[in-house]
Amino acid sequence: MANPLHTSTDVLVIGAGGAGMYAAIDAARQGARVLLIDRSLIGRGGATVMAQMTVAVALGAQTPDHWSHHYADTLAAGRGLCAEPLARLLCEEGPDCIREMDAWGIGWARRDGRIVQAQAPGHDRPRCVYVDFLNTGPAVSKTLRTVVNRTAGIRKAGDLAVVDLIVADGEVTGAAALHLVTGAAVTIAAKATVLATGGLTRLYRRNSASANMGGDGYALALRAGATLVDMEFVQFFPIGHLAPRLIGMDPIMWDPFRYKLGGRLLNGNKEEFTSRYGSDESGKYVLTRDLATYAIIKEVDAGRSSPHGGAYLSFEHCSAAALRAAFGPVIDRLAKNDIDLTRMPVEVAPIAHYHMGGITADARMATNVPGLYAAGEAVGGANGANRLSGNAITEALVFGRRAGRSAAEWAAGIAAQPFRPEVARASLDLIAADGGGAGPNTAEMITKLQATMADEVGPLRDAARLRRALARIEELTVALGERPFGAPTAFDLRRLEWFDLRNMLLVAGAVAATALARQESRGAHQREDFPETEASWRVNQIVHWRDSELALVRNPAAVEMAAQ
Numbered sequence: 001m002a003n004p005l006h007t008s009t010d011v012l013v014i015g016a017g018g019a020g021m022y023a024a025i026d027a028a029r030q031g032a033r034v035l036l037i038d039r040s041l042i043g044r045g046g047a048t049v050m051a052q053m054t055v056a057v058a059l060g061a062q063t064p065d066h067w068s069h070h071y072a073d074t075l076a077a078g079r080g081l082c083a084e085p086l087a088r089l090l091c092e093e094g095p096d097c098i099r100e101m102d103a104w105g106i107g108w109a110r111r112d113g114r115i116v117q118a119q120a121p122g123h124d125r126p127r128c129v130y131v132d133f134l135n136t137g138p139a140v141s142k143t144l145r146t147v148v149n150r151t152a153g154i155r156k157a158g159d160l161a162v163v164d165l166i167v168a169d170g171e172v173t174g175a176a177a178l179h180l181v182t183g184a185a186v187t188i189a190a191k192a193t194v195l196a197t198g199g200l201t202r203l204y205r206r207n208s209a210s211a212n213m214g215g216d217g218y219a220l221a222l223r224a225g226a227t228l229v230d231m232e233f234v235q236f237f238p239i240g241h242l243a244p245r246l247i248g249m250d251p252i253m254w255d256p257f258r259y260k261l262g263g264r265l266l267n268g269n270k271e272e273f274t275s276r277y278g279s280d281e282s283g284k285y286v287l288t289r290d291l292a293t294y295a296i297i298k299e300v301d302a303g304r305s306s307p308h309g310g311a312y313l314s315f316e317h318c319s320a321a322a323l324r325a326a327f328g329p330v331i332d333r334l335a336k337n338d339i340d341l342t343r344m345p346v347e348v349a350p351i352a353h354y355h356m357g358g359i360t361a362d363a364r365m366a367t368n369v370p371g372l373y374a375a376g377e378a379v380g381g382a383n384g385a386n387r388l389s390g391n392a393i394t395e396a397l398v399f400g401r402r403a404g405r406s407a408a409e410w411a412a413g414i415a416a417q418p419f420r421p422e423v424a425r426a427s428l429d430l431i432a433a434d435g436g437g438a439g440p441n442t443a444e445m446i447t448k449l450q451a452t453m454a455d456e457v458g459p460l461r462d463a464a465r466l467r468r469a470l471a472r473i474e475e476l477t478v479a480l481g482e483r484p485f486g487a488p489t490a491f492d493l494r495r496l497e498w499f500d501l502r503n504m505l506l507v508a509g510a511v512a513a514t515a516l517a518r519q520e521s522r523g524a525h526q527r528e529d530f531p532e533t534e535a536s537w538r539v540n541q542i543v544h545w546r547d548s549e550l551a552l553v554r555n556p557a558a559v560e561m562a563a564q
Contacts, residue, residue: 004176004185004428008419009035009155010411011404012175012190014162015217017046018137018393019376020196021144022097022400023407027194028153030408035188036154039161039180039212043145046198047209047354047377048396051137053256054118054128055397056390057094061115063125067091070127074391077122077288078356078384079523080538081230081557085363086382090391090398097397098129106143107131118259120389122288128390134256134330140393160186162216163499164427165193165224165372166419172224172371173418176427180496183488185431189419191411194403195221195359196375200234203508204352205454208237208252214500215507217378221359222506226367228543229380230357231507232514233524235387236459238292239265240351243308246337251351253330254313260326265292266312266345267304273311290386290524293350293459300349301460310349315341350459354392356383356524357511360542365403371410371418375403381540384557385523432488439485442497445476449504457512462529466516473512477505506545513550514541 011027013020016038024036038045058070071091075082102108102115108129109116117126131139148154159180166174166187174190197217201207218228239258241251257263267273274287277295287295296311306312315323320342324331331341339346358380365373376396383391449472456469484498518541520534521527539554 004187005179006187006189007035008189008417009033010190011035011192011194011407012037012188013194013196013404014175015046015196015198015376015378016042016156017196017198017376018048018140018144018396019378019400019403020046020194021148022397023194023196023375023404024154025144025147025151026401026404027408028151030405030412032153032408032411034154035157035190036148037157037160037162037177037188039159040210041158042156043141043148045210045212047213048137048393049141050208050210050250051140051393053136054120054130054259054390055098055136055393056120056123056128056388057098057394058091058127059095059098059115059117059129062111062117065125065127067095069124070094073123074383074388077386077388079386079533081384081522081540083381083540086361086379089363089402090382090395093398093402094394097394097401101140101143101397104143104147106139120259122388123390134253134327137393161496161499162220163431165220166424166427167224167369168418168420168423170225170370171418172369173420173423176424176431178431178488178496178499181490183490183492183495185428187419187421187424187428189417191414191417192371192373192407194365194373194375194407195378196400196403197378199355199358199377200507200511201352201355203450203453203504203511204458205450206240206349207352208240208250209353214504216503217374218358218510219503219506221367221372221374222510222543222545224369224372225545226369226372227360228357228510229360229540230384231380231510231543232518232541233356233385234352234511235289235354235356235524236293236350237353238289238296238350239313239348240353241346242306242310242349243347244337244339246339249333249337252353254346254348257315257327261315261318261322264314264317265296266314267299268306268312269304270312273299273304288386289389293524294526296348296350297459306347308347310347312345313348314345316343316345318342354387356380356385356387363402364406365399366406373403373407375400385525430483433483434487435481435483435485437485439481440479442494442501445480445501446497446504449473449476449501449508453508453511457508457515459524460526460528461515462527463516466512469512470509470516473505473509476501480505510543510550514543514552517541517552
């Protein structure tokens with residue numbers, strides 16, 4: 001460990017999902033030497049590859065449209081908190097990214113030669129493109145992997161878990177990582193670094209994302225001196241599958257069914273109920289995710305849940321022919337799980353799906369720390385208090401491309417590699433450390449943290465729950481200690497879990513602290529003790545890491561309202 005493995009590059013991209021791959025591609029197109037790294041397989045981890053559904057973009061291929069209409073809908077969904085430059089960038093450059101993906105051969109669904117666009121909740125017109133209603137994310141990932149592999153100047157490395165960003169003289173100059181295959185420490189010198197590590201949904205017991213979505217990028221950014229924004233806003237997908245048991249299929253698969261076929265949300269008494277909470281869907285899919293989540297949970301709290309603690313989703317009004325025409329072989333896969341939608345409803349319940357908050361960045365994707373950029377879901381602010389349906393992959397593509405380009409431009413202006421080995425010493429010592437003794441059960445600690453976040457920092461919150469969460473997070477942090485246990489070895493999952501918990505506990509604390517501070521209900525943040533939306537709380541909460549403590553600052557939200 002005295003001589004860690006070392007490499008250097010112009011642009012380091014951490015995270016190889018959709019945003020990271022697009023960042024690597026565009027940085028290389030600008031002439032930069034790029035190293036694309038991930039803790040799992042390149043292009044097969046993160047959220048993009050798991051996304052099944054649609055991509056929101058104002059193509060106007062079937063219905064007249066303009067990016068400004070998409071922008072207005074994004075602002076409306078964000079409940080007054082969207083960062084205007086980021087939201088505008090997402091909507092304005094989305095069409096170009098979709099067309100570039102089309103040129104790369106992704107195969108967007110077409111009708112009469114035009115790209116098909118579907119209606120989704122919160123949109124004023126059909127706007128969402130797709131490859132296949134259950135295969136869009138894998139198609140995006142496959143296309144980007146193909147382009148990465150044929151783009152000169154991109155090196156790739158998997159099985160690298162970044163432990164810390166290296167900061168010298170206030171500037172990010174690379175990273176220190178744990179090589180999972182050998183247990184060795186790795187240092188990477190970089191003139192510019194892009195964090196494309198996704199969100200934090202692994203913090204929750206029921207979640208729809210991959211196992212590496214524990215908020216790593218947020219923690220790395222905080223410790224490097226960057227700030228976070230809107231951390232209290234966690235989006236719960238309202239109709240995550242709950243029962244009967246579903247094997248080999250995504251828990252959020254029911255959204256495309258509702259896109260095409262409607263679908264009735266029913267409580268345990270088989271009654272439609274969303275009209276009690278401000279929206280009567282009347283068999284159409286129009287209710288935004290925050291409102292649908294709220295409606296389901298309130299019905300459960302009122303004792304009107306389905307048998308497993310959720311709501312029913314019924315397609316019994318659809319004929320077998322209509323179901324098969326819409327979803328073909330998927331119907332056969334459901335049959336293998338003993339699910340016949342013409343004869344039975346399924347049970348659904350909210351599931352942690354996406355995070356609106358994240359790293360504070362400008363329209364260049366630059367953070368407040370020189371040399372550090374962010375991309376995709378790692379970026380906070382664009383979606384405000386609630387993300388508009390379909391914006392996630394658009395965000396990954398647009399922000400990834402912009403981050404790669406900006407990082408390459410920054411790197412081109414640096415003549416000499418700024419990395420200094422001595423600055424990485426503390427991180428290398430931590431990677432090599434042996435804290436002695438048996439240490440805590442890290443797997444059990446992750447389970448406890450996920451339960452705490454689900455039960456106390458879920459879709460419905462109050463001060464008592466949030467204070468209990470902060471107390472439990474502090475208890476777990478003390479139990480974890482300051483150094484990992486046991487000498488580093490190959491594929492040491494317990495050691496990896498220690499580093500995961502180091503990040504997860506920091507990020508969980510940021511979510512709970514900002515949720516406690518925001519004394520109102522807005523979008524995905526619902527306080528039962530403060531049920532109204534307050535004009536005085538039209539602010540973004542900024543999180544700093546100072547002297548090993550979280551500090552919060554409130555900034556007035558600078559956003560154009562959709563009505564303007």
